[in-house]
Amino acid sequence: MSRRRRLSAEEIELWQSVAGQAKRMHPEGKPPAPAPQPPKKTAPVPRPMPDPEPAIPAFRLGQNAGGRVPPHDVLDPLPDRLHRAPVRMDKKTHGKMKKGKMTPEARIDLHGMTVERAHRALTGFILRAMSQDMRLVLVITGKGRRNDDEGPIPVRHGILRHQLPHWLALPPLSQCVLQVSAAHLKHGGTGAYYIYLRRNR
Structure with a gap:
């Protein structure tokens, strides 16, 4: 086995010169990139709270409601229905009558009577007025009494009218x-x- 030859001083100097200029093929790896940070969470914008519903006031069973319920009827008011009725008499005379410019020749007050008694009284009154050739008479029925506590069901007020x-x-x-x-x-x-x-004919 042959012995290795020693490098000469000239060869060593050349080697050192080349080695100093050479670049490593596999340099040390770069430091790892920092791990991505999770996005910062923004604080939620507080929503305005709705106004609290008004508390129901204390009440007793059977206690009447504080506010008065507007009255309601099963029919339109009689004056409204009469206003829509066709005019069968002389229009000029009708206008004077509605304005109170004609004086009734007789009158009857049914207010306070029972329905049966009022019907009999009205029939006799009209037939007598007709037999006496009267033209304008006045019938008083009253407006009918309304109760403060009427309940939810419509009722008829003023039965006579x-x-x-x-x-x-x-x-x-x-x-x-x-x-x-x-x-x-x-x-x-x-x-x-x-x-x-x-006219009585």
């Missing part, structure tokens, strides 16, 4: 009556009614 048009539309009174109208304030307002009679 609601019955009046029905009675006048049936024989024998239907053959006597020409026009019905709510009375002027000077003669009782909505609690009284003008009855304009036909």
Whole structure:
């Protein structure tokens, strides 16, 4: 086995020169990149709280409600229905009657009577007025009493004034009556009614 030859001083110097200029093929790795940080969470914007519902006041079983319920009826007010009725009498005379410029020749007050008694009294009154050739008479029914606590179910107020048009539309009174109208304030307002009679022939 042959012995290795020693490098000469010139060869060693050349080697050192080349080695100093050479670059390593696999340099040490770069330091690892820092791990990505999770995005910062922004604090949620507080939402305005809704106004609290008003507390229900304490109450006793059977206690009446504090506020008064507006009255309600099963029918339109009689003056409104009469206002929509066609005019069968002379329009000029009708206008004077509605303005209270005509004086009733007779009057009857049914207020406070029972329905049966009021019907009999009205029938006799109209037939007598007709036989005496009267044209304008006044019937007072009253407005009807309303209770403060009426409940949720509509009820009929003032039974007499609601019955009046029905009675006048049936024989024998239907053959006597020409026009019905709510009375002027000077003669009782909505609690009284003008009855304009036909001519007695």
